Amino acid sequence: MTYQNIQVPAGGAKITIKNGKLQVPDNPILPFVEGDGTGRDIWRSAVRVFDAAVEKAYKGRRKIHWMEVYAGEKSFKKFNNWLPDETTDAFREFLVGIKGPLTTPIGGGIRSLNVALRKILDLYVCLRPVRYFPGVPSPVRNPERVNMVIFRENIEDIYAGIEFAHGSEENQKFKQLFKEAFPKEFAKIRFPETSGIGLKPVSAEGTERLIRAAIRYALLYKRRSLNLVHKGNIMKFTEGAFKDWGYALAKREFRDQIVTERETWILGNKENDPGLSVEDNAKVVEPGFKMMSPEQQNSIRKEVDAGLALWPTHGDGKWKSKLLIKDSIADVTLQFVLVRPQDYDVIATMNLNGDYLSDALAAQVGGIGIAPGANINYETGHAIFEATHGTAPKYADLDKVNPGSVILSGELMFRYMGWTEAADLIIKGIGSAIQSRTVTFDFARNMPDAIEVKCSEFGGEIIKWMDKTPPAVKSYAASTPKGKKAVKRAVSSKGKKKPVKTARKNSARKSVKRKSKR
Numbered sequence: 419m420t421y422q423n424i425q426v427p428a429g430g431a432k433i434t435i436k437n438g439k440l441q442v443p444d445n446p447i448l449p450f451v452e453g454d455g456t457g458r459d460i461w462r463s464a465v466r467v468f469d470a471a472v473e474k475a476y477k478g479r480r481k482i483h484w485m486e487v488y489a490g491e492k493s494f495k496k497f498n499n500w501l502p503d504e505t506t507d508a509f510r511e512f513l514v515g516i517k518g519p520l521t522t523p524i525g526g527g528i529r530s531l532n533v534a535l536r537k538i539l540d541l542y543v544c545l546r547p548v549r550y551f552p553g554v555p556s557p558v559r560n561p562e563r564v565n566m567v568i569f570r571e572n573i574e575d576i577y578a579g580i581e582f583a584h585g586s587e588e589n590q591k592f593k594q595l596f597k598e599a600f601p602k603e604f605a606k607i608r609f610p611e612t613s614g615i616g617l618k619p620v621s622a623e624g625t626e627r628l629i630r631a632a633i634r635y636a637l638l639y640k641r642r643s644l645n646l647v648h649k650g651n652i653m654k655f656t657e658g659a660f661k662d663w664g665y666a667l668a669k670r671e672f673r674d675q676i677v678t679e680r681e682t683w684i685l686g687n688k689e690n691d692p693g694l695s696v697e698d699n700a701k702v703v704e705p706g707f708k709m710m711s712p713e714q715q716n717s718i719r720k721e722v723d724a725g726l727a728l729w730p731t732h733g734d735g736k737w738k739s740k741l742l743i744k745d746s747i748a749d750v751t752l753q754f755v756l757v758r759p760q761d762y763d764v765i766a767t768m769n770l771n772g773d774y775l776s777d778a779l780a781a782q783v784g785g786i787g788i789a790p791g792a793n794i795n796y797e798t799g800h801a802i803f804e805a806t807h808g809t810a811p812k813y814a815d816l817d818k819v820n821p822g823s824v825i826l827s828g829e830l831m832f833r834y835m836g837w838t839e840a841a842d843l844i845i846k847g848i849g850s851a852i853q854s855r856t857v858t859f860d861f862a863r864n865m866p867d868a869i870e871v872k873c874s875e876f877g878g879e880i881i882k883w884m885d886k887t888p889p890a891v892k893s894y895a896a897s898t899p900k901g902k903k904a905v906k907r908a909v910s911s912k913g914k915k916k917p918v919k920t921a922r923k924n925s926a927r928k929s930v931k932r933k934s935k936r
């Protein structure tokens with residue numbers, strides 16, 4: 419394909435997909451969008467880290483050929499187009515790419531460039547790993563217990579964008595049609611005259627491909643469990659169906675490798691008491707069994723029978739080594755990931771739940787400054803790795819913000835490409851830079867004894883630590899800073915770096931207040 423404004427690097431080759439497997443040459447061309455606002459600083463810092471990781475891991479045998487593609491403000495200024503077709507064409511042709519944050523155009527005819535890219539390329543998985551790097555300031559006591567990977571459905575749900583604004587002709591027409599076809603349901607709308615309307619489509623295919631990807635991931639990386647998070651108690655035919663389709667798919671396609679939570683109860687009951695009858699097993703599994711209708715009781719008996727039929731492959735404790743499939747209600751999940759994070763591992767959930775959950779979890783391990791993300795279609799191979807934060811315009815071009823989110827998105831990208839050694843070096847580099855407490859302002863302000871460095875310098879620190887042993891870690895999770903205040907690197911008149919205190923003006927007053935409270 420020929421491009422008008424995109425320069426395709428001469429020395430590189432395309433990533434392709436064959437029989438569902440990514441074919442990555444040693445000189446892949448990777449399209450990138452640097453991003454708006456802080457994206458410019460972050461990209462400059464991140465690309466150095468990526469190139470250094472590849473160079474250190476493969477000593478020149480592998481090299482990325484970066485290809486700039488345009489979207490957002492930069493594209494609008496250059497070509498009067500927020501998202502040129504060329505950009506989506508390039509992501510389509512070269513399969514794997516990375517992007518910084520983009521401004522959401524106001525009145526540009528596109529709701530969000532990120533959402534548009536996901537939809538155009540049908541990137542149905544939003545992958546959000548959430549892990550803790552020792553030393554990162556966190557608002558919780560045991561952030562190290564958080565180690566989850568969220569598979570958020572990226573295309574459907576209320577995010578499909580089917581909405582009818584109150585007062586619009588479309589809204590009137592929709593409500594008229596709805597009233598005619600479904601008068602009983604229409605009557606449930608409390609204030610029909612002034613209601614805006616949104617639709618929540620959730621399909622079997624959309625659900626199954628997401629959950630299939632999550633199970634494959636969990637099996638590949640030997641994770642303990644997959645939790646289907648939903649609000650099926652209220653939205654039975656969307657969120658509830660998501661759960662039911664998920665369990666059915668897991669049993670149909672991965673039977674020997676998985677066990678559901680209820681099956682573990684059935685098998686466990688039998689193991690504890692080999693003489694247990696089906697009836698008694700059903701009573702233990704379902705404590706309200708006696709109060710159930712005969713049909714309900716029958717279905718529980720059938721479930722117990724089906725569970726016991728797994729004995730040859732799952733009985734005698736064999737189920738303990740299988741991937742555990744369970745589910746939990748979204749609101750309960752939001753409580754439990756906070757108080758019992760160790761019980762959650764891989765999570766598959768729908769679009770809106772996933773949006774809330776991934777940001778809430780990111781906050782637990784130190785905020786959106788370092789939360790990576792990816793949008794993937796595992797069938798076509800298309801994948802765009804991206805920062806999960808926005809453009810933070812007030813910090814644009816100050817060389818100040820944390821480039822960690824894009825850098826860790828690149829780490830995910832390398833893993834997706836099978837360049838594991840480069841990915842491991844990035845994890846080591848960023849983990850050690852944080853342990854040495856040489857960090858950007860967002861971390862430094864909550865880390866005693868930290869050296870605050872610029873966005874570009876943090877990239878340099880990561881590279882420096884890729885092949886060095888990190889210092890011992892101090893944990894500052896959920897603690898009030900007690901030690902020295904963060905220091906900022908400044909360049910003296912002789913050009914030497916020296917630490918400078920950045921104590922807040924009112925810190926003296928604050929400490930007096932704290933003392934008087936004791």
Ligand SMILES: NC(=O)c1ccc[n+]([C@@H]2O[C@H](COP(=O)([O-])OP(=O)(O)OC[C@H]3O[C@@H](n4cnc5c(N)ncnc54)[C@H](O)[C@@H]3O)[C@@H](O)[C@H]2O)c1
Nearest residue numbers: 518519520521522532787805806807808809810819820860
């Ligand atoms: N993926 C994306 O492209 C994406 C995501 C969210 C928002 N946006 C867009 O970005 C613009 C600004 O959105 P916003 O202000 O709501 O969210 P934002 O994420 O840009 O900024 C919110 C706050 O988070 C902090 N922050 C963000 N990135 C940081 C980093 N790398 N290091 C340290 N701190 C960081 C800053 O304190 C900032 O003020 C809007 O146009 C929005 O539509 C884009």
